[in-house]
Amino acid sequence: MPDAVKFGFGPFAAPARGVLVVFCGEGVKFGSAAAKALGPAAALVARAAKTESFTGKAASVLELIVPAGMKADRLLVIGAGKAADLKPTDFLKFGGVAMGKLPKSATEATILADLPDGAMGGEQAALLAQGASLRAYTFDRYKTRKKDEDKPAAGRSITIATGDVAGARKSYAAHMAVAGGVLMARDLVNEPANVLYPEEFARRTAVLRKAGVAVEVLDAKALKKLGMGALLAVGQGSRRESRVVVMRWNGGKKGAAPVAFIGKGVCFDTGGISIKPAAGMEDMKGDMAGAACVVGLMQALAARKAKVNAVGLIGLVENMPDGNAVRPGDIVTSMSGQTVEVINTDAEGRLVLGDVIWYAAQRFKPQMMIDLATLTGAIIVALGQEYAGLFSNDDRLSERLTKAGEATGEKVWRMPLAPEYDKMIDSKFADMKNTGGSRWGGAITAAQFIKRFVDDKTPWAHLDIAGTGFDSRQSDINRSWGSGWGVRLLDRLVADHYEK
Numbered sequence: 001m002p003d004a005v006k007f008g009f010g011p012f013a014a015p016a017r018g019v020l021v022v023f024c025g026e027g028v029k030f031g032s033a034a035a036k037a038l039g040p041a042a043a044l045v046a047r048a049a050k051t052e053s054f055t056g057k058a059a060s061v062l063e064l065i066v067p068a069g070m071k072a073d074r075l076l077v078i079g080a081g082k083a084a085d086l087k088p089t090d091f092l093k094f095g096g097v098a099m100g101k102l103p104k105s106a107t108e109a110t111i112l113a114d115l116p117d118g119a120m121g122g123e124q125a126a127l128l129a130q131g132a133s134l135r136a137y138t139f140d141r142y143k144t145r146k147k148d149e150d151k152p153a154a155g156r157s158i159t160i161a162t163g164d165v166a167g168a169r170k171s172y173a174a175h176m177a178v179a180g181g182v183l184m185a186r187d188l189v190n191e192p193a194n195v196l197y198p199e200e201f202a203r204r205t206a207v208l209r210k211a212g213v214a215v216e217v218l219d220a221k222a223l224k225k226l227g228m229g230a231l232l233a234v235g236q237g238s239r240r241e242s243r244v245v246v247m248r249w250n251g252g253k254k255g256a257a258p259v260a261f262i263g264k265g266v267c268f269d270t271g272g273i274s275i276k277p278a279a280g281m282e283d284m285k286g287d288m289a290g291a292a293c294v295v296g297l298m299q300a301l302a303a304r305k306a307k308v309n310a311v312g313l314i315g316l317v318e319n320m321p322d323g324n325a326v327r328p329g330d331i332v333t334s335m336s337g338q339t340v341e342v343i344n345t346d347a348e349g350r351l352v353l354g355d356v357i358w359y360a361a362q363r364f365k366p367q368m369m370i371d372l373a374t375l376t377g378a379i380i381v382a383l384g385q386e387y388a389g390l391f392s393n394d395d396r397l398s399e400r401l402t403k404a405g406e407a408t409g410e411k412v413w414r415m416p417l418a419p420e421y422d423k424m425i426d427s428k429f430a431d432m433k434n435t436g437g438s439r440w441g442g443a444i445t446a447a448q449f450i451k452r453f454v455d456d457k458t459p460w461a462h463l464d465i466a467g468t469g470f471d472s473r474q475s476d477i478n479r480s481w482g483s484g485w486g487v488r489l490l491d492r493l494v495a496d497h498y499e500k
């Protein structure tokens with residue numbers, strides 16, 4: 001984790017130095033703890049607010065340098081808006097906003113977790129810390145010419161002053177375990193494909209063992225033996241061998257059926273023989289964002305000792321054009337025994353997922369399965385970068401995911417599945433073909449394809465994260481290209497419905 005910031009919690013007090021962050025409501029109203037910390041500087045704040053037309057609107061910031069009458073070198077007043085409107089995601093955002101406003105040179109900051117109508121709870125204080133840590137992440141390991149003034153000061157520490165130190169510390173432990181998973185996912189997504197090819201990706205999952213996750217790597221020979229002809233067809237044009245990684249976290253009741261998470265891990269997607277146009281192709285190093293999310297999630301669940309049995313499986317391949325590459329028209333046999341006519345070698349993700357999902361179901365008999373994949377450009381056309389596409393055979397699971405999305409800000413929008421779309425992937429020569437033949441409804445026909453590898457008795461959801469996995473517009477809690485999208489969503493889903 002680069003530029004790690006240390007977080008601590010303490011009782012309400014005005015800091016003797018560094019940066020002080022306080023919150024105010026609409027009309028620049030302060031709670032008692034903040035008012036006390038401001039002391040005589042409150043008049044200064046009122047004047048500055050007027051001059052700046054700062055009204056305390058949610059996430060707006062008023063900044064005062066060397067405020068007279070205070071020991072702090074810098075004061076940040078963050079608007080919290082109307083107290084009644086505040087949701088958990090707002091506290092995350094406030095933490096991100098505060099972090100974003102800290103000067104790079106600042107080594108010490110104190111955030112006062114206080115609102116006009118009373119102190120924030122411990123959970124809310126912990127969310128401030130999580131938001132700040134997500135915002136602090138940068139991916140700059142390949143920047144050799146960083147200027148000193150661009151580098152954050154070493155040993156930055158942030159104290160969150162709260163009315164519930166014990167409660168905040170307790171929530172914080174879980175939130176930071178999850179943040180660690182998000183940052184791990186971002187690191188994987190940001191890494192270029194010359195560095196992160198299937199074998200290297202598989203190697204990097206070994207760190208999960210430290211948290212108590214059993215990690216098993218299946219090499220190409222093992223995959224061949226299992227009959228994963230669809231997955232292997234995608235990787236056959238690459239100099240890099242394909243891999244499947246199986247991660248197991250057993251925090252639940254012995255023998256209880258696990259929840260399963262399956263990720264698309266196309267380390268680079270050129271499109272293969274159906275090669276993509278050059279413009280923007282570099283983004284396809286992120287075509288493993290689904291797999292990155294599964295790894296980050298397994299890390300998060302283990303680090304916070306989630307009371308659940310969970311398995312994570314990722315299919316790692318590289319899709320390249322080559323003399324040995326799979327061709328349009330080729331027919332491959334999947335592990336399920338179903339044959340697939342490859343119409344377009346750029347529709348490779350579904351070939352990978354079909355085999356890994358089938359394998360996960362056979363081996364683990366999960367109580368529920370969720371796959372994540374940067375699967376189609378069509379889902380970006382439909383939903384942009386705000387919502388991921390949700391496809392499911394189960395209303396209850398869909399409902400749960402939708403709620404978890406609202407709670408975490410990683411939102412999903414349910415899309416249809418129907419026999420009319422399923423018909424579109426029937427093939428003249430094989431059991432199915434890997435595209436619907438038309439660009440219309442492209443995200444849906446892709447989901448229908450995956451559905452053919454799922455038995456209808458297992459609740460299953462497919463999340464098309466092509467729009468959200470990377471290159472999301474910069475948010476208050478992420479400034480990096482890779483988003484780590486889905487880790488917080490699925491951790492939440494597990495915490496709310498599948499633990500104990």
Ligand code: BES
Pocket residue numbers: 269271287344346347348349374375376377378435436442466467
């Ligand atoms: N990895 C791409 C989808 C993608 C596009 C992800 C943009 C993120 C951003 C996927 O493998 C792909 O190429 N899909 C094709 C399918 C088509 C050939 C049926 C697409 O969406 O165009």
Ligand code: MN
Pocket residue numbers: 269271345346347348349
């Ligand atoms: Mn593709």
Ligand code: ZN
Pocket residue numbers: 266269287346348349374375
């Ligand atoms: Zn792809």
